[in-house]
Amino acid sequence: MAREFTRVGVVGLGTMGAGIVEVFARNGVDVVAVENSEPALARGRATLARSTDRAVARGKLAEADRDALHSRVDFQVGLDALHTVDLVVEAVPEHLDLKRRIFAELDRVCRPDTILATNTSSLSVTDIAVATNRPQQVVGLHFFNPAPVMKLVEVVRTVITAAEVVDDVEALCARLGKVAVTIGDRAGFIANALLFGYLNHAVSLFEARYVTREDLDAAMRLGCRLPMGPLALLDLIGLDTAYEILNTMYRRGGRDRRHAPAPLLRQMVTAGLLGRKSGRGFYTYDKPGSSKVVPDEWTPAATPADADGAREVTRVGVIGAGTLATGLVGLFGRAGYQVVSVTGGAEESTGIGGAVRDSLDEEVRRGGLDGADRDAALARITWAATLDQLADVDLVVEAVTGGPGVEQTLFASLDEICKPGVLLATTSSSLPVIEVAMATGRPADVLGLHFVDPAAAVPLVEVVRTVRTSAEATATARAVCAALGRTAVVCGDRAGFVVDALLFPYLNDAVRMLEAGYATADGIDHAMTLGCGYPTGPFALLDAIGLDVALAAQRALYRESREPGLAPAPLLEHLVTAGYLGRGTGRGFRDHTGR
Numbered sequence: 001m002a003r004e005f006t007r008v009g010v011v012g013l014g015t016m017g018a019g020i021v022e023v024f025a026r027n028g029v030d031v032v033a034v035e036n037s038e039p040a041l042a043r044g045r046a047t048l049a050r051s052t053d054r055a056v057a058r059g060k061l062a063e064a065d066r067d068a069l070h071s072r073v074d075f076q077v078g079l080d081a082l083h084t085v086d087l088v089v090e091a092v093p094e095h096l097d098l099k100r101r102i103f104a105e106l107d108r109v110c111r112p113d114t115i116l117a118t119n120t121s122s123l124s125v126t127d128i129a130v131a132t133n134r135p136q137q138v139v140g141l142h143f144f145n146p147a148p149v150m151k152l153v154e155v156v157r158t159v160i161t162a163a164e165v166v167d168d169v170e171a172l173c174a175r176l177g178k179v180a181v182t183i184g185d186r187a188g189f190i191a192n193a194l195l196f197g198y199l200n201h202a203v204s205l206f207e208a209r210y211v212t213r214e215d216l217d218a219a220m221r222l223g224c225r226l227p228m229g230p231l232a233l234l235d236l237i238g239l240d241t242a243y244e245i246l247n248t249m250y251r252r253g254g255r256d257r258r259h260a261p262a263p264l265l266r267q268m269v270t271a272g273l274l275g276r277k278s279g280r281g282f283y284t285y286d287k288p289g290s291s292k293v294v295p296d297e298w299t300p301a302a303t304p305a306d307a308d309g310a311r312e313v314t315r316v317g318v319i320g321a322g323t324l325a326t327g328l329v330g331l332f333g334r335a336g337y338q339v340v341s342v343t344g345g346a347e348e349s350t351g352i353g354g355a356v357r358d359s360l361d362e363e364v365r366r367g368g369l370d371g372a373d374r375d376a377a378l379a380r381i382t383w384a385a386t387l388d389q390l391a392d393v394d395l396v397v398e399a400v401t402g403g404p405g406v407e408q409t410l411f412a413s414l415d416e417i418c419k420p421g422v423l424l425a426t427t428s429s430s431l432p433v434i435e436v437a438m439a440t441g442r443p444a445d446v447l448g449l450h451f452v453d454p455a456a457a458v459p460l461v462e463v464v465r466t467v468r469t470s471a472e473a474t475a476t477a478r479a480v481c482a483a484l485g486r487t488a489v490v491c492g493d494r495a496g497f498v499v500d501a502l503l504f505p506y507l508n509d510a511v512r513m514l515e516a517g518y519a520t521a522d523g524i525d526h527a528m529t530l531g532c533g534y535p536t537g538p539f540a541l542l543d544a545i546g547l548d549v550a551l552a553a554q555r556a557l558y559r560e561s562r563e564p565g566l567a568p569a570p571l572l573e574h575l576v577t578a579g580y581l582g583r584g585t586g587r588g589f590r591d592h593t594g595r
């Protein structure tokens with residue numbers, strides 16, 4: 001029989017603590033909610049009220065239940081109020097000395113059988129536990145932000161934690177409607193160890209002005225279907241908390257440079273720009289504690305500064321006969337462009353023609369397109385087998401797959417064939433766009449248009465500007481993306497652009513974690529989907545993308561950055577060598593035969 005917890009304490013009612021109070025009180029548990037001052041207590045009480053009022057307004061909580069919830073919470077200043085509780089969850093700022101002091105005090109104040117839990121994200125639970133005389137009754141209970149919404153709780157068991165204490169808190173998590181993943185005491189546990197390298201990298205890209213705030217967040221939301229972009233997420237977490245977590249992870253996690261907090265983070269914390277809680281972080285909010293973003297001096301104008309000078313595009317050439325080229329021919333045709341599809345020969349043209357027709361027919365069946373529009377789209381497409389047909393198009397999109405040098409040769413030919421002023425775009429992500437651009441005599445007109453596969457479904461295009469790309473070329477690309485109904489994210493010419501540069505190192509880190517035996521593939525996938533709201537966990541995603549594709553992308557990032565932390569995980573290399581490439585081959589991290 002698991003132990004009953006009828007009365008619990010929560011210490012610290014900031015971003016996390018107020019949410020944790022709500023989780024307990026919503027589930028019928030009495031809570032003593034503690035702060036260190038009256039003003040902080042009032043802020044905690046207001047946060048709880050705001051959150052429950054929002055739940056009522058959204059129809060997720062009845063008014064009577066909200067009132068009952070509040071009646072279960074006893075707000076108090078000082079730890080002495082905790083002498084009656086069965087469990088305490090501490091959620092004060094991420095400083096080891098502070099937490100150790102609080103635990104020593106809790107040990108003195110609480111009954112001998114009270115379980116003491118910390119919500120720390122990165123500090124050693126063991127270091128905190130040994131500040132008490134009951135280290136066997138100390139665990140990590142790591143809730144995710146926002147606590148009332150996120151299903152996951154990481155239960156951290158130290159080498160001293162008693163087995164029954166772990167069983168009891170796991171049962172409590174189930175009663176709270178949460179999914180517990182129990183793990184050992186390692187910096188960042190599962191989710192933060194995978195999340196914070198990514199968040200910090202995103203800050204560095206922004207700090208280096210490689211991409212704007214809005215484009216960076218849009219890239220990850222649209223390109224990876226994440227619930228929030230990294231900068232918006234940092235504002236939600238709190239920049240001070242994020243800074244401390246990174247700092248600790250750097251010190252505890254093997255001094256991986258990727259965890260050394262980006263200088264901008266420290267500057268923002270020093271300046272009091274802490275995110276939502278202070279009303280301003282990477283974005284500006286209408287008031288402290290609010291989630292409503294208001295315009296500020298970084299907000300892009302409705303018409304981007306470089307919108308002027310976009311050239312008119314009515315005829316588009318698409319080179320290639322693979323999946324991406326097929327998707328693009330259909331996409332441009334539907335959007336009203338005259339399309340010239342250039343393939344390697346009549347047979348390929350027949351193949352791609354059939355595929356485009358099938359996909360448009362499918363759209364008609366699904367009700368997304370009417371028959372007349374399909375016929376008009378098909379009528380706008382002409383099929384060709386030689387580049388000469390591209391002499392008078394306004395935009396060429398190259399989507400060929402080939403070996404080294406293929407793109408350069410192709411662009412050199414386009415330079416001879418195409419009229420002046422044509423925008424020449426490569427969809428390749430395997431080599432720097434500038435190498436393709438310099439194969440022509442008109443590098444100012446060359447850029448990358450990186451459509452995230454499947455192009456017909458993902459609403460994002462990375463517009464890759466080289467050091468030679470002109471403002472008119474960028475403006476033209478933006479306008480074309482808008483006409484296609486796609487969000488354009490403008491970025492520099494670095495390996496992985498935005499999405500892949502942020503996505504693949506995270507996936508690689510997940511493989512390393514699995515390889516180290518810290519958690520299972522299921523545990524890691526659960527942590528990211530239930531703790532961070534990701535649509536799929538890293539292993540499900542790797543099996544879908546293809547392990548060979550992930551390995552190639554990771555190798556490119558490593559080659560360019562020489563960053564030791566980006567070296568491909570040996571397990572990933574081995575699986576690829578073994579032919580376990582993911583769903584396509586029936587086996588990757590999981591066995592897909594028979595599923």
Ligand SMILES: NC(=O)c1ccc[n+]([C@@H]2O[C@H](COP(=O)([O-])OP(=O)(O)OC[C@H]3O[C@@H](n4cnc5c(N)ncnc54)[C@H](O)[C@@H]3O)[C@@H](O)[C@H]2O)c1
Nearest residue numbers: 012013014015016035036040091092094120121145237241
């Ligand atoms: N912010 C997140 O997204 C997140 C997610 C999971 C875990 N955590 C962890 O939760 C903990 C709290 O982080 P946060 O972001 O909620 O911090 P926060 O700064 O928003 O809130 C901390 C609260 O603790 C209070 N406090 C400070 N000293 C106290 C004391 N002696 N007694 C009582 N209250 C005291 C402060 O007044 C403040 O209200 C940290 O360990 C953090 O790593 C944070």
